[in-house]
Amino acid sequence: MPETLSPREVFRKLIEGIGAGRFTELADLYAEDAVVETVFEPVGPRRVEGREALRERFAQVAAHSPVELTPANVVVRDTDDPEVIVAEFDYHVHHRVTGRTFEAANIQVLRVRDGLIIGSRDFHDHLALIVAGGDLPHLAAALEGRNSS
Numbered sequence: 001m002p003e004t005l006s007p008r009e010v011f012r013k014l015i016e017g018i019g020a021g022r023f024t025e026l027a028d029l030y031a032e033d034a035v036v037e038t039v040f041e042p043v044g045p046r047r048v049e050g051r052e053a054l055r056e057r058f059a060q061v062a063a064h065s066p067v068e069l070t071p072a073n074v075v076v077r078d079t080d081d082p083e084v085i086v087a088e089f090d091y092h093v094h095h096r097v098t099g100r101t102f103e104a105a106n107i108q109v110l111r112v113r114d115g116l117i118i119g120s121r122d123f124h125d126h127l128a129l130i131v132a133g134g135d136l137p138h139l140a141a142a143l144e145g146r147n148s149s
Contacts, residue, residue: 004114004115005112005115006112007082007083007084007085007110007111007112008076008078008085010029010110010112010115010116010117011076011085011087011108011110011112013029014026014029014117015071015074015087015089016071017029018069018071019069019070019071021062021068023058023059023061023062023065024055024058024059024062026054026058027051027052027054027055027058028051029116029117030051030054030116030117030118031051031113031114031116031117031118032050032051033049033050033051033118034049034050034051034054034116034117034118034119034120035047035048035049035118035119035120036048036049036054036117036119036120036122037120037121037122038122038124038126039121039122039123040123040124040125040126040127041124041126042126042127042130042139042142042143043139043142043143066095066096066097066098066133067093067094067095067096067129067132067133068093068094068096069091069092069093070091070092070093070094071089071090071091071092072089072090072091072092072103073088073089073090074087074088074089075087075088075089076088081111083111083112083113083118084109084110084111084112085109085110085112086107086108086109086110087106087107087108087109087110088105088106088107089106089107090103090104090105090106091103091104091106093128093129093132095129095132095133097133098132098133098134100132102128102132103128104124104125104128104129105125106122106123106124106125107122107123108120108121108122108123109121
């Protein structure tokens with residue numbers, strides 16, 4: 001019987017998969033009923049529920065993301081709850097369309113049970129990605145549309 005991965009090991013597999021652009025494999029790291037909250041997401045859904053919804057989201061990222069993400073400065077902190085870790089890290093980002101390179105800060109609070117992520121609260125610097133892509137006008141229009149409805 002294979003050993004169950006620890007929360008640190010699951011996070012390592014997650015961040016390595018992101019860095020390698022293997023987005024289509026990432027949903028397999030999540031429990032069937034996992035909940036992921038992207039707390040600072042400016043206009044998209046801030047809560048995704050279930051492995052299959054995450055699989056769809058990761059497939060969209062794989063097909064349409066204009067950025068290459070290289071994890072750096074990774075620090076993983078244990079908590080007094082053995083299922084929960086806090087990961088602080090940066091992405092070295094290369095935007096393939098604009099050619100811009102920059103760093104984006106991130107924090108993830110992961111709850112891992114039986115070797116699978118059951119919950120994640122993700123704090124990513126979405127604004128840095130939007131600015132690098134030259135998409136501030138689109139963001140402003142989306143925010144105005146959301147606020148007026």
